[in-house]
Amino acid sequence: MTNSLGDIQKSKAIIIFGANPAVNHPVGFQHFLKAKERNNSQLIVIDPRFTKTAAKADIYAQIRPGTDIPFMYGMLNIIFQNGWDDKEYVDARVFGMDKIREEAKKWTPELVEDVTGVPAQTLIQITNLYAKNRPGTLIWAMGLTQHSIGTSNTRMAPILQLALGNMGKAGGGTNILRGHDNVQGATDMGCLADSLPGYYGLAEGSWKYFAKSWGVEFEYLEKQFKDKSWMSKNGFSLARWWAGVQNVKSDEKIENAGTSLKALLVFGNGITSVAQQAKIKEGLDNLDMLVLADPFVNEAAILTDKKDNVFILPAATQFETSGLVVATNRSAQWRYKVVEPLYESKPDQEIMFELAKRLGFYEQYTKGMLMQETKDGKLEMIPNKKDFVWPEDATNEIARIIKTIGLTGWTAERVKKHTDNWHMFDEVSGAGMGPMKGEYYGLPWPCWTKTHGGSPNLYDTSISVKEGGMGFRNNFGLEKDGVNLLAEKGSFPKGSKIEAGYPEITKANIEAVLGITLTEEEKAACGANWKVDNSGILVQKCMEAGVCPYGNAKARAIVWNFPDHIPMHREPLHSPRHDLTLKYPAYADKANHFRVMTKYISVQSAKDYSKEFPINMVTGRLVTMNGAGIENRASKYIAALTPEMFCDIHPDLAHKHGIKNGHMMWIHSPEGTKIKVKAKYSYTVLPDMVFMPFHFAGYFQGVDRTGNFPAGTKPFASGESVNTVTNYGYDIITQIPETKGGLCRVEKA
């Protein structure tokens, strides 16, 4: 999220692609409603389904799943034709918009109508409304990302915002609604297969920085890998780890150092809410060992036929532990413990500590919490400190190490102070009052120094860096094909010493860029660049000069290191429009994509799926549940509201198949899997699509597996997992599964 939920109240228009905040973010949605109420903001919703959010919209477009790029190009086409784009902004701050202009020209309203199913008139109306009410904020969530072209989707949306000059403005920005408690924090901490904490890459330099910061030898880390080359390779992703398990039937080549996955350790991840449930089951069945740490029984244990070496560890809930959590707008909040862990349950970190002790790396694991930076840019053990205090010391360690996204200011003490003085911050801007003046609630990152007040809106040049202002990041060089990649003259954060673009700050260029001279001591103390500078001198000098440490560059509309340099429409792998798959084909198959060969065009072109599977299938959330739903289904009141798995089906489609409301139906997928669910008549879906929630588990392809629950742990509600029938398909960059654009066939049960 570049801005914040409160900031949405400043928007004049809100456009939502593939998100349903009324259901997924009910509390956050009040800001949308208040924007409508207080600011006469226009709410525009583009979604395949008439969601609860759509019910509150001023205008709604029912789009075919997976066609957001054509829709946005359609909007851009109209915007460019009418000259509604912010040319001055684009010239100064955006690289490669010309290529977008060219592509947009192709997407006439009529073509967009054919591809997306949205009437040309509606497209024109929406574009008009959105372009003429600025600042406009653009919201998205999983509806945009969970596609084989998810990455392109998420590039397309900011491009639309850039064209309108909506980025880096209060009331504007691209605001991605994070779906779970602290998922932003989890991402920031690198719970990913392709980065280290804080988005540090897997390059040797990053590993060396972390080795130093953790107080261990680089060689020690290196020894943990088969050989050094594996340090810089992506791991298996959550979406496709099962492909690496021995004996899982697959024709997709694995590149996993010549071995297979033996054990799986799961901390609070609803494995049953991930696509390809049948393959996941196969993976689980063939593991040597499965460990599940959860407050409730993780239904992976129910799904698998594995009889031995399945361990269920009782993890404590968030109410039984404390620590820092990160909200969707990059702000931190302290969470205090409410009760001691119940019965024999343990907080996650204690389980991990015990594991580390037994595996013999506890000392290395916890050493970082006992260290501090010195003024001369070195690291030392904190004098007389023997034991760490959880979680304060861990928080301080994070603040000390993670500089890429500016967590330097997030000391435990400061974050607690914010939480304790919650009432002293403005609901809309997050700005503090009284003793909290000059700081934004939760110190949204980047929070450059221990006195910085946080950055409420990313890329906002209307305020100084000290107050949270910044330009776009310089991360990809100074020029490309002779075009300047830095911001043009005149575009800079307010109060900057440099009134133009500038590169990211390094030890080598700081004197030249800032026009200052460092003392010899300073030179000796500071690190190679601002990201690895333990002394903090580089950042400090930048603050003094009103300069953003990461530079002031142009946003890239062209990404030359991606398969599609500019976002291009590609039909879902399983498209209901076979004719369009020929015109807009999927990517070439990709070998070694997170260690496993991943198919694109070979799946898409194998046959015309729409003949046998003519129905679009989308999945999503219910307001009463989240994730795999196990904790919600274990609540009797919530289970009473949503007691069983169901499928939203249009009465017209149901009649065609003789399916009565409340009767059971089968959903068949092109994967050869099927689920049996209850039909629920609904006008929220079109007659060519069905919708199912992904919160249920316990049944598999019509078979009740809830007998596998240990006595007394069965939830009040169980049902088929929709992910048993979600289709094959993964994003080309992130490997997120394509659950928001698949096909199925329905049948009376």
Add this chain to the structure above:
Amino acid sequence: MMEYARMKFYCDESRCIECDGCSIACAEAHELPVGISRRKVITINEGIPGKEFSTSVACMHCTDAPCEQVCPVDCFYIREDGIVLHDKEKCIGCGYCLYACPFGAPQFPRDGAFGAKGAMDKCTMCAGGPLETNSEKERHLYGQNRIAEGKVPLCAAMCSTKALLVGDAQSVSNIFRARVAARGKGANAPYGWDKAYKNQ
């Protein structure tokens, strides 16, 4: 003439998103048996653009409450602040109040053999019952008495979008009017007010 503050419910349909936070909060707060919903969220015209809306309904604590008029054992009483309460020890579970209620508020737990109904249960606006305030028995029969503690009823406190409001008529009306004025539309009286409060 001194007028007593009249307590009212108001659910703002342009804000209600059917999150069911109110109904779950209510059930948890009063530890209701499953199946007893003192409060329920309903969506009307679901899936029809421009016509769909949601609202949260419970006992509206009506002026001239119909339930009070039809009760054969006269177990209802109306407080000076307008909150309609009833005596569960008097109630025989006949169901007449349900037939009279325009909102479907009265709930009946299954009690004992033959599917016989127990004493009626309904929203108390978190004001307990006729027993000693905040006594164990009051809590057991009627749930929390938050009003006596100066707290807002839990449904409104928990409402995610602050669609559901409860308070004295004047304050509620002021908020309603302010919201309508800000939106510049939707000046119709809130759902149920015509029946419950005769639009006053």
Add this chain to the structure above:
Amino acid sequence: MKKYLYMFIATLALASVAWATESQIWGEMRIQNILGYGQEESLKLGVLFTFLQSKYFAWIFLAVLIGVPTVFFVHYKLVGPKVFPHSHKKHYAFNLFHRTVHQIAAISFLVLVPTGFIIVFGDFFGGGTLVRMAKNLHGIFTIPFAIVVIPMALMWLKEALFNFEDVKWFMILGGYLSKEKQIINATQFNAGQKMWYWVAILGGITMILSGAMMFFLDFKMEMLHNLTGLSQIDLLRVAAIVHNVMGFAVVALFITHVYMSMFAIKGAVNSIITGYVEEEEVKFLHNAWYKKLKEKGKF
């Protein structure tokens, strides 16, 4: 043989009630009575019920409870009972099965009517345990009546069909306004008895069904909705109104029935106890039947 058939039918009727209780909809949170904007209470049944229940029902019941016995008291004082000698020949008219069925119904009514009144005047009795018990008894004693109502209907159906003579009976109100013993040309049942038969059977079944609906609240009968086009809550409202209105008639005629058998015709009650009807009684009050019995050589 016939007996078993009756029993079978009765079991079926009972089973259908029991089945209705097995609905899973108890968990469906609330009986829907909000039909949507503009549509809600399109029949105004809620308002109608509230109006009737708050203003009229209790008063009408009170009027019936006091009025009917008063009329009979006056009748008893002014006209007096009809007395027939009980020493003459008797005819065995009601066999054990008839009497058992009748007695079960009689006992049910003896509980149902007073408990019904206790519910109606619940506020007089102060609500609580007593009235709640009355309500439960009211429900429980519906079961024996429900079991016998169909056998009873079948066993007396032929005799209870109206004919032309019944019109005459109504013209003179069965001769009960006169002190003299007139010969009334009625069959086994006179028109008054027939009227009671129909009210007790049809009214009784109506009372059972409407009562069951009110008792179970969330019974699920798709058929009823389709047939009537009414929502669940409106069905319940109809049931409540019907139950009360039909209650007036049943109670009024029940009191009449008791008065006739116990007081108006001295000793008439014995015939349903022993099964034997007195020749004199039959000769005067059921002359058509008397003639038929004579022909057959009874008495």
